[in-house]
Amino acid sequence: xxxxxxPRTAVMVRIxxxxxxxxxxxxxxxxxxxxxxxxxxxxxxxxxxxxxxCKVQVVAGAYSQIRAMSREYVSEExxxxxxxxxxxxxxxxxxxxxxxxxxxxxVTR
Amino acid sequence: MAVTGVLRPGHAQIRVLNLEExxxxxxxxxxxxxxxxxxxxxxxxxAWDERDHNSVILRQADTAGIDFFGFKVDSVATLNxxxxxxxxxxxxxxxxxxxxMLATGExxxxxxxxxxxxxxxxxxxxxxxGLGYSNPAPWNKQSETGFAPTRMDHALLGGGDLDGARDIxxxxxxxxxxxEVVAEDGKTQIAVWLSCSNKTHDIAFxxxxxxxxxxxxSYWIETWEKVLRAADLMSMNDVPVDIGPTRHGITxxxxxxxFDRSGNRFETFSGGYISYPDMHxxxxxxxxxxxxxxYAQRKLHETFLTVFS
Numbered sequence: 001x002x003x004x005x006x007p008r009t010a011v012m013v014r015i016x017x018x019x020x021x022x023x024x025x026x027x028x029x030x031x032x033x034x035x036x037x038x039x040x041x042x043x044x045x046x047x048x049x050x051x052x053x054c055k056v057q058v059v060a061g062a063y064s065q066i067r068a069m070s071r072e073y074v075s076e077e078x079x080x081x082x083x084x085x086x087x088x089x090x091x092x093x094x095x096x097x098x099x100x101x102x103x104x105x106x107v108t109r
Numbered sequence: 110m111a112v113t114g115v116l117r118p119g120h121a122q123i124r125v126l127n128l129e130e131x132x133x134x135x136x137x138x139x140x141x142x143x144x145x146x147x148x149x150x151x152x153x154x155x156a157w158d159e160r161d162h163n164s165v166i167l168r169q170a171d172t173a174g175i176d177f178f179g180f181k182v183d184s185v186a187t188l189n190x191x192x193x194x195x196x197x198x199x200x201x202x203x204x205x206x207x208x209x210m211l212a213t214g215e216x217x218x219x220x221x222x223x224x225x226x227x228x229x230x231x232x233x234x235x236x237x238x239g240l241g242y243s244n245p246a247p248w249n250k251q252s253e254t255g256f257a258p259t260r261m262d263h264a265l266l267g268g269g270d271l272d273g274a275r276d277i278x279x280x281x282x283x284x285x286x287x288x289e290v291v292a293e294d295g296k297t298q299i300a301v302w303l304s305c306s307n308k309t310h311d312i313a314f315x316x317x318x319x320x321x322x323x324x325x326x327s328y329w330i331e332t333w334e335k336v337l338r339a340a341d342l343m344s345m346n347d348v349p350v351d352i353g354p355t356r357h358g359i360t361x362x363x364x365x366x367x368f369d370r371s372g373n374r375f376e377t378f379s380g381g382y383i384s385y386p387d388m389h390x391x392x393x394x395x396x397x398x399x400x401x402x403x404y405a406q407r408k409l410h411e412t413f414l415t416v417f418s
Binding site for chain 1 (some may be wrong): 349
């Protein structure tokens with residue numbers, strides 16, 4: 001949409017569970033970057049910080065929070081330990097993460 | 110008179126993580142009409158064609174989800190009677206004084222076994238839809254703004270003891286079961302659709318591991334064409350879409366599931382059939398959930414049973 005005023009910076013994100021890597025811009029969330037390119041690995045849920053299925057453990061790399069996350073799913077302790085919702089944080093450099101969010105169901109088929 | 114007792118869903122109070130961002134979303138993208146703010150900072154909305162003062166209330170919080178879902182009943186006498194009936198059934202109730210919510214009378218509040226707070230009330234100020242009560246025009250500018258639903262239509266709530274919640278609605282509040290999704294054992298209900306009117310559902314419940322969860326609040330769109338217009342507006346405004354546009358097998362409604370700015374799922378919904386209490390329940394064995402949910406694509410959307418706020 002429209003002309004970018006400045007070139008955007010893209011960094012590599014690696015999902016340790018699957019070994020999959022994808023390019024993510026530093027002005028978009030880790031989840032948006034994955035989803036936009038049709039990549040898989042982190043479950044995609046509400047994309048608004050409300051549901052927790054995209055919860056990840058950042059293993060290495062710096063990130064910044066770009067949206068509020070539900071306190072129900074991300075505690076102060078989680079924040080201190082890099083456990084965040086992938087839809088609410090953007091990478092500041094290369095990132096390595098593990099998926100901890102689950103698509104839990106009451107009834108499995 | 111046909112529709113008596115509990116008349117319809119009247120209000121939903123939704124928690125949002127960034128109030129001003131969601132106010133902008135519900136007002137400018139959704140096209141709900143902002144009705145005011147109260148001393149607690151809650152923001153009130155109604156759909157353009159609703160006549161009562163409010164139906165959607167946003168509250169700033171650090172978690173997403175639903176605070177309570179309320180139904181309008183036909184009179185104060187019915188309100189008092191239903192409170193007595195609930196108590197006799199073993200459901201504790203409390204009264205929330207008139208005026209605690211803007212333009213709203215006294216409410217009877219109780220919790221159902223799925224952990225949701227449900228309210229009944231008889232009085233809410235009639236502010237009209239702006240078209241007047243004599244020789245009214247069919248629509249106005251507001252009906253063309255945003256998704257422009259005509260009303261807040263129903264909610265789907267998630268929790269563990271679906272049976273307990275269902276029983277209160279059927280045995281005490283006069284609802285009837287229209288459709289169900291049933292597990293492989295042929296008995297256990299995974300989801301139920303309940304009506305207090307001629308609609309296919311006024312409330313629905315889905316079994317999920319955590320109590321008090323919001324699956325979605327649904328808004329009535331007049332036509333399938335306008336559901337597709339809502340899809341355009343969602344894309345134009347970067348709204349995260351979950352499922353659709355498609356048609357549900359269950360209820361036969363045309364639908365889009367999408368999320369507000371705080372991750373609360375909503376639905377823009379149109380159509381379905383007219384339901385009556387004497388009609389046979391429609392059953393969807395769990396293996397047919399894919400078409401029950403998305404008749405066009407017959408696709409299992411995993412998020413349906415897993416993503417809640």
